[in-house]
Structure formats: C-alpha cells, structure tokens
Amino acid sequence: MQPFAKLDAIAAPLPLENVDTDKILAAQFLKTVHRAGLGKALFAALRQDPDFVLNRSPWDRAGILVAGANFGCGSSREHAPWALLDFGIRCVIAPGIADIFYNNCFKNGILPIRLPGEEVTTLMTLASDPATAPMVVDLKAQTVTAAGCAFHFDVDAKRKNDLLNGIDEIAETLKYTPDIDRHEAMAQSQRPWMRTAYS
Amino acid sequence: MTAPRTLFRKVWDAHVVRELGDGAVLLYIDRHLVNEVTSPQAFEGLRAAGRTVRSPVNTLAVADHNVPTDNRAAGVAGIAEAESRIQVETLEANVAKFGVPYVPLLSKQQGIVHIIGPELGLTLPGSTIVCGDSHTSTHGAFGALAFGIGTSEVEHVLATQTLVQQPARAMLVRVDGRLGAGVTAKDLILAIIGRIGTAGATGHVIEYAGEAVTALSMSGRMTLCNMSIEAGARAGMIAPDAKTYAWLEGRPHAPKGAAFAAARAWWETLHSDPGAQFDRTVEIDAGAIAPMVTWGTSPEAVTTVDGTVPDPAAIDDPAIRGQCAAMLDYMGLSAGARLAGLPIDMVFIGSCTNGRLEDLRSAAAVVGTRRVADGVRALVVPGSGEVKAAAEAEGLDRVFIDAGFEWRDAGCSMCLGMNPDKLAPGQRCASTSNRNFEGRQGPRGRTHLMSPAMAAAAALSGRIVDCREFA
Numbered sequence: 001m002q003p004f005a006k007l008d009a010i011a012a013p014l015p016l017e018n019v020d021t022d023k024i025l026a027a028q029f030l031k032t033v034h035r036a037g038l039g040k041a042l043f044a045a046l047r048q049d050p051d052f053v054l055n056r057s058p059w060d061r062a063g064i065l066v067a068g069a070n071f072g073c074g075s076s077r078e079h080a081p082w083a084l085l086d087f088g089i090r091c092v093i094a095p096g097i098a099d100i101f102y103n104n105c106f107k108n109g110i111l112p113i114r115l116p117g118e119e120v121t122t123l124m125t126l127a128s129d130p131a132t133a134p135m136v137v138d139l140k141a142q143t144v145t146a147a148g149c150a151f152h153f154d155v156d157a158k159r160k161n162d163l164l165n166g167i168d169e170i171a172e173t174l175k176y177t178p179d180i181d182r183h184e185a186m187a188q189s190q191r192p193w194m195r196t197a198y199s
Numbered sequence: 200m201t202a203p204r205t206l207f208r209k210v211w212d213a214h215v216v217r218e219l220g221d222g223a224v225l226l227y228i229d230r231h232l233v234n235e236v237t238s239p240q241a242f243e244g245l246r247a248a249g250r251t252v253r254s255p256v257n258t259l260a261v262a263d264h265n266v267p268t269d270n271r272a273a274g275v276a277g278i279a280e281a282e283s284r285i286q287v288e289t290l291e292a293n294v295a296k297f298g299v300p301y302v303p304l305l306s307k308q309q310g311i312v313h314i315i316g317p318e319l320g321l322t323l324p325g326s327t328i329v330c331g332d333s334h335t336s337t338h339g340a341f342g343a344l345a346f347g348i349g350t351s352e353v354e355h356v357l358a359t360q361t362l363v364q365q366p367a368r369a370m371l372v373r374v375d376g377r378l379g380a381g382v383t384a385k386d387l388i389l390a391i392i393g394r395i396g397t398a399g400a401t402g403h404v405i406e407y408a409g410e411a412v413t414a415l416s417m418s419g420r421m422t423l424c425n426m427s428i429e430a431g432a433r434a435g436m437i438a439p440d441a442k443t444y445a446w447l448e449g450r451p452h453a454p455k456g457a458a459f460a461a462a463r464a465w466w467e468t469l470h471s472d473p474g475a476q477f478d479r480t481v482e483i484d485a486g487a488i489a490p491m492v493t494w495g496t497s498p499e500a501v502t503t504v505d506g507t508v509p510d511p512a513a514i515d516d517p518a519i520r521g522q523c524a525a526m527l528d529y530m531g532l533s534a535g536a537r538l539a540g541l542p543i544d545m546v547f548i549g550s551c552t553n554g555r556l557e558d559l560r561s562a563a564a565v566v567g568t569r570r571v572a573d574g575v576r577a578l579v580v581p582g583s584g585e586v587k588a589a590a591e592a593e594g595l596d597r598v599f600i601d602a603g604f605e606w607r608d609a610g611c612s613m614c615l616g617m618n619p620d621k622l623a624p625g626q627r628c629a630s631t632s633n634r635n636f637e638g639r640q641g642p643r644g645r646t647h648l649m650s651p652a653m654a655a656a657a658a659l660s661g662r663i664v665d666c667r668e669f670a
Binding site for chain 2: 016020
C-alpha cells in the first residue's frame with residue numbers, strides 16, 4: 001500500500017448527502033477481476049454532465065474530495081475507493097463517512113476524514129473557488145489547511161501508523177500466527193461444532 | 200463477577216485473538232462466505248504474495264450476483280455476458296487452486312450467499328461471519344456477529360482467518376407491541392430506517408429486541424437484520440431463542456445430537472445481561488407501523504403506503520431542499536404526490552432481503568387466483584435452489600405462473616444491475632430488495648422498496664396499493 005504522509009492537492013466540492021457506493025462506482029463496472037483502471041468509471045452517471053465538478057478545471061486534477069454527510073454508504077464494494085484512487089483522489093473529507101467505505105479507504109492509501117458539519121461547510125466553500133481549492137492534508141499533524149484556516153481531525157492511532165508507513169496488514173497479522181493457532185485450538189475445544197466444512 | 204455484557208460484546212470477547220492497542224483487536228472469523236464479485240482481486244493478492252488460504256474449512260464460496268436466473272441448465276457456459284461469465288469462471292478457478300469449498304451453479308443448494316448460509320446450517324449463534332457483501336448483516340438474526348467487508352479484508356481473512364477490528368458502539372432497538380395484519384419485518388425495518396436515517400447507526404452494532412422482534416419468525420428476523428446496513432450499522436443482531444434452535448436443528452451442517460445439546464447450552468448464554476449498557480436506545484411502537492413504501496433514492500426516503508412524497512418547497516435547508524427535489528426528479532414524482540395509485544412497470548420479488556420461502560408464501564397468499572395487471576412484468580426469484588424446490592413442493596410456483604409471474608432460478612437478480620434482470624431507463628419497479636439508489640436496478644431505473652405482500656399487490660393492481668385491501 002502506498003504510504004500517506006502529506007498531501008498538497010486541489011479539493012473538489014461534492015455537496016451531496018448519502019453518496020452511496022453505487023453512485024461512486026455503478027454495478028456495471030463491478031465485473032472486472034482487476035483493481036486498476038476504474039478511474040474512468042468513477043461517478044459515471046454524474047460525469048455524463050459536462051458541468052459536473054470533476055469534469056471541470058482545476059477539479060479534474062482533484063486529489064481531495066469534500067462531500068456531504070454519510071459519504072460511501074451502501075454496498076461494501078472496494079471498487080469505490082479503487083475508482084477514487086485511480087482518478088487521483090487520496091483524501092475524502094465529509095461530516096460522516098459510512099463504516100465499510102471508511103475502512104476500505106485505509107486499505108488503499110486513501111485518508112478518510114470525518115469533520116464537524118460547519119468545518120466541512122467552510123472547506124466546501126473554499127473548494128468551490130479555484131483560488132482557494134488547493135488544500136494541504138497532514139496526517140502526522142492531523143490537520144487540514146486551506147486558505148489560512150486549519151482544522152484538526154481525529155484518526156485511530158493504529159490506522160494512522162499503518163497509513164503513514166504503508167504497512168502490509170496481512171504481513172503484520174501473519175506475525176501473530178502463534179496467537180491465531182492458540183485461539184483456534186482453544187475455540188476448537190470449547191466450540192467444536194463450529195469447524196465444519198461445506199461438503 | 201463480571202460486569203453485565205451485551206450480546207454483541209459476548210460474541211466479540213469470545214473471538215479476540217489479541218489486543219493490538221488503542222482499542223483495536225485481532226478478531227477470529229468462524230465463517231467466511233465468498234462471492235464472485237468481491238473476491239477475484241483478493242485471490243490475486245494471495246497469489247502475488249505467495250500466500251495460501253489458512254482455513255478452507257471455515258470458508259464457503261458461491262456465485263450469486265452475476266448469474267442469470269433462467270436457462271440454468273446451460274451452467275456457467277450459459278452466462279451470455281462475457282464479463283459476468285469470466286467472473287464466475289475466475290471464482291471456479293480460484294476455489295479449485297486454493298482448495299476452498301464451493302457450491303456450483305448447477306447444485307440445488309446454489310443461491311444467494313446470505314440465504315444459503317443459514318439454510319445449510321453454516322450460520323450459527325455466537326459465531327463471527329464475514330463476506331465481501333454488505334448484507335452479511337443478515338446472519339445476525341441467529342445471534343451471530345456478521346458484517347460486510349471490502350476485498351482487502353477478504354484477502355486478509357483468506358490469509359489469516361482473522362480481521363483487524365476497531366471497537367463498535369452498541370445500540371438497542373426495542374420494538375414493543377405487535378405488528379398488525381399485513382405488516383411485516385420489511386415494513387418494520389423500513390420504519391426503523393425512516394426514523395433513525397441511513398447514517399443513524401454508523402459506528403454501532405444494533406441489537407433488535409422487544410415483543411415484536413421475538414414474535415418474528417427466523418425468516419422475518421433475517422429480513423430485519425439484513426437491512427441493518429441501510430441504517431448505517433456495522434451489524435444487526437438478535438439474541439437466539441427456542442425458535443432459533445428449532446430452525447437450526449436438522450440443517451445439513453448444524454451440529455447433531457450431543458454436539459447440538461452442547462452448542463445449545465452455550466447459545467443460551469448469548470443474550471444481553473440485565474443492566475448491560477447500550478450507547479444508544481431507540482424505542483419503536485410496532486402497533487403504529489403500516490405497510491411502508493420508499494419514494495426516493497435513499498432507503499430513509501420512506502413513508503406509509505397511504506402517505507405522500509414531500510414538497511421540497513417546505514424544506515428550509517437549501518442543500519436538503521435541492522437534494523429532495525433531485526430525488527423527486529429522478530423518481531419522476533411531483534411534490535406532494537400520493538404513493539398509492541402510482542402506476543408501476545415491473546415487480547421484483549426476491550433478493551437476500553425477501554427471497555425466502557416465507558416471503559414467497561406471503562406474496563402468493565395475496566395473489567390467490569388473481570392475475571398480474573396488463574402491461575406489468577413481474578418476476579419471482581427464489582433466494583436459493585432449496586427455496587425454489589420447497590416452494591414448488593407446496594405449489595407456489597403454480598400460483599405465480601398461473602397469475603402471469605415469471606418463475607425464475609436463484610440469484611441476486613434484479614436487486615442490482617449485474618445480471619440480465621434489469622430495469623430499462625425510466626421504468627418504475629415495486630421491489631422487495633434493499634436499495635433504491637439511483638441506477639441500482641439498472642441505469643435510470645426507479646425503485647420503490649416494499650414487502651413481498653405489497654409487491655404482489657402492486658403486480659395485481661398495476662399500481663402501488665395497500666396489500667391489506669387484498670386480505
């Protein structure tokens with residue numbers, strides 16, 4: 001996974017609530033067996049409109065998306081963050097971000113940031129003007145800075161560390177194999193009925 | 200003496216492999232369900248890193264999203280669309296290479312993964328269950344901790360049989376009283392989502408309890424837990440009880456004899472202790488719930504069948520007003536319109552939400568000897584081969600076919616536009632599925648979510664109508 005430290009990029013405003021992962025990446029694009037190449041399908045229905053923000057300069061080069069509440073709700077499809085990443089977006093800022101999508105972002109080097117509504121409103125206004133759309137997201141300092149205002153954000157310590165260092169989570173977990181073996185043996189003796197294979 | 204714990208906490212505690220600091224834990228996964236859409240990149244990741252599947256015995260794969268619901272005899276080769284066929288073929292190649300148990304397309308046990316898990320007795324109380332599909336919350340109906348994951352996590356579970364998890368908050372949704380005649384679990388969950396919103400339970404695991412929940416059949420409990428994700432919840436759970444045990448006993452992979460008794464003794468401890476603390480409690484009066492219908496493009500945009508759609512002009516917040524107007528525009532509805540009487544083009548009865556035998560019985564009871572209205576195309580898609588066989592054994596197929604419904608093979612079908620069952624642009628559908636998002640059932644398609652009885656009534660009337668008029 002690509003590490004995330006500091007991002008200096010254009011922020012695009014998407015002032016919609018409840019943007020679901022079907023809207024981010026529609027079902028007809030889920031038939032790929034690869035991760036790459038989904039950027040062109042990102043927000044496909046919305047992008048049919050030439051005036052949609054991601055079709056216009058400078059936001060067609062956006063690296064940050066500022067969105068309304070409950071962003072990424074619905075389907076668990078990781079194709080949604082893959083499409084954002086393929087487009088070039090490394091950070092999503094919203095007053096609320098749905099749990100599965102939030103989690104999926106971290107696995108792909110995207111930083112999802114939940115901020116209070118009024119702070120997102122401020123960033124949304126700044127993002128809407130090309131002159132103030134460039135923003136800096138500093139994961140180490142946990143700040144978003146734009147046109148002189150700076151907002152602090154919260155992030156779990158482990159997720160922050162993994163993202164800063166581009167950690168391969170599976171390799172990390174495999175170091176705990178003895179613990180997993182021990183747990184499995186204990187569970188097997190306490191709940192032997194659980195380990196039945198489909199046949 | 201340990202502190203009182205919630206059901207969620209008990210299941211969580213029983214699966215913690217180790218603490219990882221800052222509240223994160225490594226959680227053991229008992230059952231990993233795998234589908235063809237969200238797994239190819241995970242298997243690819245394993246291959247690239249030279250890793251194996253740690254525990255095939257805990258894993259089960261099935262293709263459900265892409266599969267056509269007719270011409271099943273042709274098997275995988277009969278999947279007309281190349282990309283869909285490749286996804287199913289890729290799954291078959293991956294399960295063969297990694298030794299993962301698989302339900303083939305031609306098996307009678309094939310079906311929607313969240314229907315066949317319980318049916319096979321692989322979904323058990325107190326277990327942890329994950330799948331690369333958000334409706335994994337369905338399995339919480341058995342007192343399992345079950346949730347959807349992304350493909351990176353699918354790969355993580357395949358490689359390690361564990362997941363790194365952040366703690367969740369606990370929410371109690373207590374439903375007092377009884378649901379009225381013609382009012383189902385689907386109406387209940389739509390009413391709950393209407394009340395708390397699609398982000399209402401973000402960060403929480405919901406436990407459903409109360410008289411109306413206990414009174415639900417296992418099928419109804421699955422419908423309720425299934426749509427927990429539409430309330431934003433990480434999972435939904437119901438404490439197991441005598442109904443749960445009776446439903447499980449005798450299922451192909453459920454424990455047998457003494458093992459069942461031993462399992463049951465543990466399952467009986469799986470309930471929230473008196474005094475257990477919930478971070479939030481929501482109280483619902485079951486008696487006040489009527490059949491529900493969604494009018495917008497979010498499941499929270501829902502009202503009773505006798506209700507009207509909102510008037511954006513009456514909304515103060517300009518952003519919300521604009522979004523409401525956009526939803527009405529997409530749905531082809533005028534401000535303040537009545538839902539009852541709205542003409543429909545399509546009816547879809549099926550999905551992991553409402554594709555079980557009881558759902559088909561409920562729809563068939565409304566149909567009786569009546570006929571589908573002229574100009575309406577109506578699909579009944581059993582959730583699994585077993586559901587289809589059981590329905591045929593009691594003659595439900597004849598009820599539907601004689602009425603003019605299409606009687607199809609098992610799969611996700613028109614719940615999402617990944618297989619040939621799709622809406623055409625502008626078509627309006629009365630659907631028993633779980634999501635009314637823009638384009639969910641096909642580009643520019645218009646979805647109204649409702650119960651199987653309501654969808655059946657709509658098929659007969661050609662319009663949205665209160666199913667209780669057909670009682």
